[in-house]
Amino acid sequence: MLKCREVVHQADALLAGELSRRERFVLQMHLIICRHCRRYIRQFEWLLRAIPRMHGSASEAEISSVLKAVENAEKSTFK
Amino acid sequence: MTSELSTLRALQSGDPTAFSELVREHHRALLATASAIVGIDNAEECLQNAWIKAHQALPQFEGKSSLRTWLTRIVINESRMLLRKTRREVPLELDESQHPLADRFREGGHWSKPPATWHDESPDGLLMERELADCLSRVLTAMPAQQRAMLELRDVSGLDFDEICNELAVTASNARVLLHRARTQLFRLVDHYQETGEC
Numbered sequence: 001m002l003k004c005r006e007v008v009h010q011a012d013a014l015l016a017g018e019l020s021r022r023e024r025f026v027l028q029m030h031l032i033i034c035r036h037c038r039r040y041i042r043q044f045e046w047l048l049r050a051i052p053r054m055h056g057s058a059s060e061a062e063i064s065s066v067l068k069a070v071e072n073a074e075k076s077t078f079k
Numbered sequence: 080m081t082s083e084l085s086t087l088r089a090l091q092s093g094d095p096t097a098f099s100e101l102v103r104e105h106h107r108a109l110l111a112t113a114s115a116i117v118g119i120d121n122a123e124e125c126l127q128n129a130w131i132k133a134h135q136a137l138p139q140f141e142g143k144s145s146l147r148t149w150l151t152r153i154v155i156n157e158s159r160m161l162l163r164k165t166r167r168e169v170p171l172e173l174d175e176s177q178h179p180l181a182d183r184f185r186e187g188g189h190w191s192k193p194p195a196t197w198h199d200e201s202p203d204g205l206l207m208e209r210e211l212a213d214c215l216s217r218v219l220t221a222m223p224a225q226q227r228a229m230l231e232l233r234d235v236s237g238l239d240f241d242e243i244c245n246e247l248a249v250t251a252s253n254a255r256v257l258l259h260r261a262r263t264q265l266f267r268l269v270d271h272y273q274e275t276g277e278c
């Protein structure tokens with residue numbers, strides 16, 4: 001039978017749709033009997049959704065420094 | 080995607096507010112990507128050049144990828160020269176005992192300490208909790224360079240594996256291991272925070 005440790009290792013491939021039908025079947029059988037792994041997979045999926053936002057948004061100071069650089073570059077192009 | 084399309088229209092018509100918003104939304108993530116590739120000392124300069132290039136290239140952008148992915152490619156281009164100079168092959172640490180969740184399993188492979196139950200009010204914001212900010216940045220900084228680069232390029236910027244393997248000169252299977260290690264470190268961090276309220 002599949003070990004919980006292996007479920008953790010296969011979670012990425014499962015969520016990326018990279019498991020074979022057989023591998024997916026075996027994993028799903030484990031999930032039926034193991035609530036810890038069900039919880040792991042569910043929360044791991046949340047985590048993957050949260051990662052793209054983890055850096056947050058730029059501050060006003062950062063934005064204006066970028067805008068200034070872009071503006072200066074344009075000025076020197078049209079000189 | 081539709082909102083991204085209208086953002087793109089506004090950007091291409093030269094709307095300055097739309098450009099500011101673009102910077103607001105992506106700058107930090109791109110900076111993280113750049114520092115994962117060229118190191119923090121070179122990241123700022125690399126990113127400034129990338130924004131200048133992006134601003135010039137916006138009218139030609141066809142919207143075939145997401146804006147973040149497109150911007151990331153520009154950052155990669157800007158960092159390419161530096162990347163060649165600074166790239167070091169680091170041997171992959173595949174030892175199972177080094178796995179971020181290694182101590183959470185019993186010998187037989189079942190959970191000894193299963194994941195905590197996470198609060199589910201806003202799963203998308205899991206990593207944006209104020210209390211987590213310092214720990215998150217510590218974990219990211221301490222991460223081996225290749226793991227960090229995989230995480231930023233694949234999960235934050237949405238590049239596909241082929242493109243990343245090419246850029247970072249890693250094999251497809253190593254790329255997956257690196258990404259898995261990076262993600263499970265974050266899992267561990269969030270799990271601990273959700274359980275204890277501390278990090």
Ligand SMILES: [Zn+2]
Binds near residue numbers: 036038
């Ligand atoms: Zn299990």
